[in-house]
Amino acid sequence: MRPFILNSLLGATAALALLPAAVTAKEPATVDAAEIHARVLSLDGHADVLLPLTPSRYALPQGGSRVDLPHLTAGGVDAIVLSVAVGPGPRDAAGVAAARRDADAKLAKIRGFASANPTRVGLALTPADVTRLHGAGKVAVIVGFQNARSLGKDVSQLDTFYREGARVFGLTHAGHNDFADSSRPGDAPASEHGGLSPLGRQAVARLNDLGALIDVSQLSDAAFAQTLQLTRAPVAATHSNARALIDDARNLSDAELDAIKANGGIVQVTPFSAYVHRITDADRARLATVRTRHGLPASFVTYSDGAAALPADKRDAALDDLSRNRPRGTLAEYIDHLDHIARRIGWQHVGIGTDFDHGAGVTGFDSEAEAGNVTAELVRRGYTEPQIAAIWSGNFLRVWAAAQAAAKR
Template sequence: MTRHWKAALLVGALLTAPTVTHAEGGDDAGAAIHERVLVLDSHADVLLPSTPKRYYLDGRESRVDLPHLSKGGVDAIVLAVAVGPGPRDAAGVAAARREADEKLARIKAFAAADTSRVGIALGAADVERLNREGKIAVLVAFQNARSIGKDLTQIDRLYGEGVRVFAFDHAGHNDFADSSRPQPGEPVTEHRGLSPLGKHAITKLNDLGVLIDVSQLSTDALLQTLALSRAPVAATHSAARALVDNGRNLSDAELDAIKAKGGVVQITPFTSYLTLPDQASRDRFAAIRASYGLAADYASTYDGSEALPEARRSAYLDEISAARTKASLSDFVDHIDYIAKRIGWQHVGIGSDFDHGAGVTGFDSAADAPNVTRELLRRGYSEEQVAAIWGGNFLRVLRAAEDAKAVKGEKLKSIS
């Protein structure tokens, strides 16, 4: 893997290229190019024994374990210390923190299990160093401030534990920010974007050099983050709302704003963000919902099923998940194409959200990553552009976040 690090270094020189250019095609060419570029996945989850089996590959495997990463030629991955929605009282926060800490421990154990092949990266330079050494680089991310309650000092603790990417939200609002997906019973907005605590957190994250992840934020919270941050941001696992009108997807105005800040939008192969359900899926949904005593109309997983007892709802979600016709690799790359044409290929990348429900036909695990390269080449992207989309764009933004810390440090020196 030592050849890959050069690809990321090309990105700065490529930013002046005006259009997508034609690349040499063919499976052999695609394999060779995939081997040369630095392949980085900007967001994947961590499986626990308590994780529902529907999130596992074939009910038993991780999509981003070492065998799948190695087979797919994935050189770097961002693993998220993430929790979902839930209570925000003291007991709920404590339970969420236990889950987050367990995921953090598993990430560290994954890296420690084979130090000859895997290493923890604490920044962009570490990703490139580990790549030169022939190792898979693991960056640690954090998602959903529900697990830290109202304790701003937890950001310092997480930074000390290696977190270098930080997302405020998952589904549901928390004490830092509004989510793009309010939970049943929640208002559409609680803070009108970021809370005062969230605004303080932006400054702290900039001061630490942590990359801010705007995936899952409400539009107001996203735009406020862009206005307050000294550094570009990333949406580590999103898609284009112009293609599929899903609240988790980014509107054209949001895409434009992220570009204006110098940021990057990483596309996820998550079926419900890439395509609308076909008629066969809708028919299956209706039959499943009827068997659980729910109205036939299906809009989301929070469409009445949340009232079911926990075990029964879990079974329902398993069935609904299996009933949905998967999107295709082509559907996935359609979103990359759209955003590349809207805001430039310098501002788009790939974040799988594997092990949390993502996976499409042709890109259902890290092992399928070469298929993405082949499809990009088939559509006319050059090797340099593929290198940027697979890892260079994200590393540029990560480095810019690190530089925000350095800028503050220089200002402090001049004051003293």
């Protein structure tokens, strides 16, 4: 493993403060991007966990995970947030119980990943743990949480997941739940709670008290704004992009980016093709053909629109076919979003959060094994080594430390 270029979080903050607010400096032409990548601590701020029943469209084309130990090692990725995430579904007692079983299974798999590789992987509960594990030559695994549907209406379960090691918490995924409205309501009305529900407001306060890092990706615009009004700690959008480049509700508007800067938080950019690639007429025609093949309307906003309403025995086949035929973004398009955010609010508020193993991946960055390509593109665009170190991990560690410092236990 590689030595971390910043000796401590405090030292990192001091060093970063001396750098310009905008990306202006150019690395010398002789700079070796691979050497820079080998020196910096690379951290992926959001990835999913594959279970035996996870649809195959989320795995690599040949099968398997994009974030397993061989891929992490090949890409020189030193730390990763693996999320205990559940998808949309019923919110009755049976639906909540099923979601909780999925969440518990993912938590067990994350723990098993560390316990099965004790000399190479360790669980991190603090930013200091990340640097300690890195210094010991281990991949640091941080447990994330996504979608309070698995909690039903029980705010106290946030404490349970925190005790089990979760440190990064996002309240929503696709579909509203009892805590908050989602940026992707599906077939539901655009708003159920007008943003956060009373439970969601309690959750923000409780997460602050625990010292957990609040993840604002996937929230509706109203829920996002209310969370930033309520929180007393910086937040992270762990897997979000720029709405100014791709007008999608999952992406953040410039006003939301500005709000994250004012909050002291971070936006971790995701290589998710649907959120970085501008769909072409040819893309649209190809997907229309696929959609009609499965009994869906040819016209669409998002390529999978309406698929969730198909009968269960037809749904996965349609989604798999659509996934195979969806347009692919490129590494350059991905970094365009990172660039936009860095120029809008400063590179000090930018990071990497892939959302691998849940549909993300672009040409040139389709697994952790290709993480070095991100560094190479950043070097090509003029980012300096200290800026790259901050983008890959320093900014996230700063924000996480600030969230922990706000705890009231």
